[in-house]
Amino acid sequence: MVSVSSVLSPPITTQILPVALSDIDFPRDADMPNIPQSSVTYTNLHKAADIIRNHIAPVAFPTETVYGLGASALSTTAVRQIFAAKNRPLDNPLIVHISSVSQLRRVLYTKIPDIYEPLIQKFWPGPLTIILPLPDPIRNEDGVETPAISPACTPGQNTFGVRMPSHPVARALIAITDTPIAAPSANASSRPSPTTAMHVYTDMAGRIPLILDGGPCNVGLESTVVDGTVSPPAILRPGGVSIEEIRKYGGPFWKDVVTGKSEAGQDEKVRTPGMKYRHYSPKAKVVVILGQGDGSDGEIVRYIRGLSGDLKIGVLPSRLFNLDSWDEEIMKKICVVKKLGKSGADISRNLFAHLREVDEAGVDLIIVEGVGEEDEGAAIMNRLRKAATEILDTDQHIVKK
Numbered sequence: 142m143v144s145v146s147s148v149l150s151p152p153i154t155t156q157i158l159p160v161a162l163s164d165i166d167f168p169r170d171a172d173m174p175n176i177p178q179s180s181v182t183y184t185n186l187h188k189a190a191d192i193i194r195n196h197i198a199p200v201a202f203p204t205e206t207v208y209g210l211g212a213s214a215l216s217t218t219a220v221r222q223i224f225a226a227k228n229r230p231l232d233n234p235l236i237v238h239i240s241s242v243s244q245l246r247r248v249l250y251t252k253i254p255d256i257y258e259p260l261i262q263k264f265w266p267g268p269l270t271i272i273l274p275l276p277d278p279i280r281n282e283d284g285v286e287t288p289a290i291s292p293a294c295t296p297g298q299n300t301f302g303v304r305m306p307s308h309p310v311a312r313a314l315i316a317i318t319d320t321p322i323a324a325p326s327a328n329a330s331s332r333p334s335p336t337t338a339m340h341v342y343t344d345m346a347g348r349i350p351l352i353l354d355g356g357p358c359n360v361g362l363e364s365t366v367v368d369g370t371v372s373p374p375a376i377l378r379p380g381g382v383s384i385e386e387i388r389k390y391g392g393p394f395w396k397d398v399v400t401g402k403s404e405a406g407q408d409e410k411v412r413t414p415g416m417k418y419r420h421y422s423p424k425a426k427v428v429v430i431l432g433q434g435d436g437s438d439g440e441i442v443r444y445i446r447g448l449s450g451d452l453k454i455g456v457l458p459s460r461l462f463n464l465d466s467w468d469e470e471i472m473k474k475i476c477v478v479k480k481l482g483k484s485g486a487d488i489s490r491n492l493f494a495h496l497r498e499v500d501e502a503g504v505d506l507i508i509v510e511g512v513g514e515e516d517e518g519a520a521i522m523n524r525l526r527k528a529a530t531e532i533l534d535t536d537q538h539i540v541k542k
């Protein structure tokens with residue numbers, strides 16, 4: 142029987158095409174990259190740029206944070222294709238990606254409030270998204286006005302989020318199309334964000350024509366979203382730039398930066414609509430365990446022992462879980478262990494990839510070691526809180542259900 146969805150949108154073939162970072166030379170203040178015309182990277186970047194320029198379909202590409210699913214931020218048709226491919230709720234705004242500050246000014250006629258100057262100087266290109274007032278509409282000779290950015294990109298908002306990625310492939314693609322590119326993470330909505338081309342393929346095969354494969358993402362968690370249009374300024378989503386770094390390098394205004402709420406109800410009006418939806422969720426249940434102080438892991442072992450039934454368990458340890466001290470009976474229940482690493486940078490880089498990998502091993506339950514909230518810890522715990530069905534503290538008190 143032919144399903145309704147296949148009648149509406151016949152499956153398409155998804156190509157994965159390689160791009161080499163080493164082929165791209167894109168100095169910080171340049172408007173265009175240098176790429177040898179004879180390289181495969183040049184050919185594949187131009188293939189992707191043609192698809193985006195002609196609003197044929199969204200294209201997936203690597204950024205330093207996670208893979209993005211990009212289309213022209215100027216076209217409502219193109220932006221709607223992103224929402225459809227991801228099955229993303231229509232009220233969740235997209236980040237607009239630019240290749241240079243001059244492109245932002247030239248194409249979107251954007252005035253950048255002074256408060257952002259020190260952050261742009263320090264963190265662009267890089268994993269920082271700033272919230273700006275929507276630009277004035279563009280008026281033609283007949284006085285007809287059209288919005289500078291497609292309203293589909295900024296549903297219900299009088300602001301838009303923008304960032305200049307540092308990944309040479311992402312920046313080159315935006316510069317070659319000479320179009321601001323709207324790009325959410327390239328996962329199917331509610332799944333962990335993709336940090337390799339294969340992750341994107343798993344979620345998007347048959348839905349998009351092209352994935353540019355530039356290898357694994359270095360940061361591994363999405364950009365930090367900051368709002369300097371309000372007083373005091375706010376961090377709407379912790380990410381690749383830490384709160385400590387924003388305070389340190391942002392100048393006097395950012396010293397008082399406040400952190401936004403990380404959870405919100407379905408009907409609640411929130412500053413970052415993305416916060417209210419289920420996120421980063423593998424198929425297996427995720428339990429996060431906080432603070433195994435002395436490394437002897439008594440509480441976690443007791444937790445696993447207390448689980449009823451014949452559950453297949455995966456474990457993602459980071460700094461303190463000491464699996465060598467877990468007895469044989471417990472270890473028999475554990476099918477797969479993937480170490481997240483010890484440093485904040487390693488844990489960030491590995492988190493989504495390991496959640497996906499352990500999930501694919503077919504486990505029923507993934508136990509993840511939580512971390513402290515300092516530095517990269519705020520972004521890591523923000524993602525883990527959303528992925529988790531349960532968070533337990535050391536005394537097995539349920540902090541979240």
Ligand code: TXA
Nearest residue numbers: 206209234235300301302325326363364412413414415
């Ligand atoms: O690192 C990243 O930011 C990645 C890569 C691809 O650049 N992109 C990304 O996009 O994470 P997405 O769509 O998965 O997350 C965008 C977040 C959402 O939580 C959304 O609600 C928020 O940014 N956002 C976008 N525009 C906003 C606005 N005008 N006001 C408040 N929040 C906004």
Ligand code: MG
Nearest residue numbers: 325326334363
């Ligand atoms: Mg996302």
